[in-house]
Amino acid sequence: MFKHPIKRFAAYVVLLICSAPLTSAVADITPSAVMATDNDSLAVKLIASAFIAVLFGLLCLILIRLNLKLQQNISQREETELSLTKLSSAVTNSGASIAITNTHGTIEYVNEKFCELTGYSQEYVLGRSIDILGLTRFPDGEEVPTWNMSCLRDNWKGDLLSHRKDGSQFWCATTISAVYDKYQSITSYIVSGIDITELKETNSAMEQLALFDVLTGLANRRLFIDRMGQSIAASQRRNTIAALLFLDLDQFKRINDTLGHDAGDELLLIVAERLKSCVRAQDTVARLGGDEFTILLNDINDVQSITHIANQILKDLKEPIMLGKHEVIISTSIGITLTPNDSQDVDSLMKNADLALYHAKERGRDGYYFFTEELNTKALKLLHIEQELRHALQMDEFSIVYQPQVCLKTGSISSIEALIRWNHPVRGEVAPDEFIAIAEETGLIVQIGEWVLKNACMQTQMLQQLTGQPIRVAVNLSSRQFSDPNLETIIEEVLVETGIDPTYLELEVTESMLMDDIDKVIQQLNRIKSAGITITIDDFGSGYSSLSYLKRLPVDILKVDREFVRDIPDDLNDMEITSAIIAIAHKLNLKVIAEGVENIDQRDFLVINKCDYAQGYYFSRPLTFEDLYSFFTAGQLKSA
Structure with a gap:
């Protein structure tokens, strides 16, 4: 009678509920029972029957709601299945690759074109995620849009680089549309795509022809000018310098005419590769035509970086080149202009660089010339001093003098500071202020610093042996x-080679050197200090270090900058600052040394404020090794 399972179940429940009170009532109906029945018993049974009737009503309501929900789900599933059937039927013979997924990206249908394009069978992809089309590896050095699950949204369009089952890549013009039910909820996504790999390759080839030099593969004039415009704008935003270099090869026409155009083309290819090796990834090398090359240097902070690259180009291009059986040596002339210094207009910069190139040729070729005479003069001066510094290292023109550091409590020498001097064969003694900054810019300071460290340790070890005094060198x-990165290795090698005890070596570093990456600095200082070496912060108070950093740094001594000591006792502010530094250092269990002490008033102020050590002309001028030895042997100063 009842075919639906829920209705049939409801009928069974109704019969069971109704039969229970009926049976009970029949059992109690006997002649004697009828006579004995009282009103209370009848009332209880009526209440029980009423309660069962209410429960029955509630149960019927629940069963009716379940039945309605079931009918609704069946209707919705049948509707979705019908929609998918219609969609499948519509796209089966489509020229596009079609995939239908659920809202989680699981594939529920693909057409034959999808299988043909991707190499996956229907059996394999059904039930798998659509992200199987995503690349497992990316093209080297190239940022491209690839398939990912974030593409699954309504009305999404784009070109995606995907991969087939065999791992090969293909470009696909992809469109994604959402399918909604009658409640405006998304039930599935239709992913359609057309293979545009051939079109992409054609466009790429056309772009290569339009923007790159056919022979060398470098940027051509059109692309170079576009990048110049971008570089000018970037330099304005970042407050940096961009440099434009014009180059052409000296005597290229002669080589081209004597060895032939094929040899000339081969030469241009080699020159292009050498130019690219001299610049960074963010820079641009271009060929404008013939033997004319240009270079765009981005995000430059100082002129010295430009001159370094220019010198490297001149050096590399002069390396011999084999053209067939012929060895040729080629040089170049370079014109340099800067933005925003010289101009912020592309055409003006091109003219400036061309004019500077003309001057470079006029001055004898195989060189470079800045458009701005002031910068050109400075660059030539820096180059000259750099060459002299290299020569000074080779010819042992450097020497070391030592300034004693005195313990203010005992009046004896606590240590000596090593100071470099340059004994120039023509100009005589050159002050450090004249060459240290240039050595820093050129990178020669690493070699010079290693020389100072090695010789200072060697001479201090010798002085200890000669005097028997435990002298420490800073x-x-x-x-x-x-x-x-080789600093710690260099220090270790110097200690081994000179034989000096690490406890007699003190390394002075400035505040500014410690502020870049504080955690990395702390680790490095801890490794150096673990050998027993003393660490001093030089010129304290002139930089920007904070007390929060200071308490974390593994240092032993603070050195008060001479600028605060110089005007003591005339400048009250300097006195307050110096006394505060001493007090703070002692609170942090650090020793303090004041430099630049030149009179007794300054010494007395430091003694009163319990400064630990001092150095300056009041105690001694910097001394040569021989004079320092005489100090100790004559008893004029004694070590602590």
Whole structure:
């Protein structure tokens, strides 16, 4: 009678509920029972029957709602299945690759074109995620849009680089549309795509022809000018310099005419590769035509970087080149202009660089010339001093003098600071202020600093042996040295080679050197200090270090900058600052040394404020090794 399972179940429940009170009532109906029945018993049974009737009503309501929900789900599933059937039927013979997924990206249908394009069979992909089309590896050095699940949204369009089952790549013009039910909820996505790999390759080839030099593969004039415009805008935003270099090859026409155009083309290819090796990834090398090349250097902070690259180009291009059986040596002339210094207009910069190139040729070729005379003069001066510094290292023109550091409590020498001097064969003694900054810019400070460290340790070890005094030597480290990855190895090798005890070596670093990456600096200082070496912060108070950093740094001594000591006792502010530095250092269990002490008033102020050590002309000028030895042997100063 009842075919639906829920209805049939409901009928059974109704019969069971109704039969229970009926049976009970029949059992109690006997002649004697009828006579004995009282009103209370009848009332209880009526209440029980009423309660059962209410429960029955509630149960019927629940069963009716379940039945309605079931009918609704069946209707919705049948509707979805019908929609998918219609969609499948519509796209089966489509020229596009079609896949239908659920809202989670699981594939529920693909057409034959999808299988043909991707190499996957229907049996394999059904039930798998659509992200099987995503690349497992990306093209080297190339950022391309690839398939991912975030593409699954309504009305999404784009070109995606995907991969087939065999791992090969293909470009697909992809469109994604959402399918909604009558409640406006998304039930599935239709992913359609057309293979546009051939079109992409054609466009790429056309772009290559339009923007790149056919022979060398470098940027051509059109692309170079476009990148110049971008570089000018970027330099304005970042407050940096961009440099434009014009180059042409000296005597290229002669080589081209004597050895032939094929040899000339081969030469241009080699030159292009050498130019690319001289610049960074963010720079651009271009060929404008013939033997004319241009280079765009981006995000430059100082002129010295430009001159370094220009010198490297001149050096590399002069390396011999084999053209068939012929060895040729080629040079170049370079014109240089800067933005925003010289101009912020592309055409003006091109003219500036061309004019500078003309001057470079006029001055004898195989060189470079800056459009701005002031920069050109500075660059030539820097180059000249750099060459002289290299020569000074080779010819042992450097020497070391030592300034004693005195313990203010005992009046004896606590240590000596090693200071470099340059004994120029023509100009005589050159002050460090005249060449240290240039050595820093050129990177020569690493070699010079290593020389100072080695010789200072060797001479101090010798002085200890000659005098029997436990003398400690303080050596300054430059920022270039401190950032050199080989610094710790160099220190270790110097200690072994000279035989000096590490406890007699003190390394002085400046505040500014410690502020870049504080955690990395702390680790590096801890490794150096673990050998027993003393660490001093030089010129304290002139930089930007904070007390929160200071308490974390593994240092032993603070050195008060001479600028605060110089005007004591005339400048009250300097006195307050100096006394505060001493007090803070002692609170942090650090020793303090004041430099630049030149009179007794300054010494007395430091003694009163319990400064630990001092150095300056009041105690001694910097001394040569021989004079320092005489100090100790004559008893003029004694070590602590």
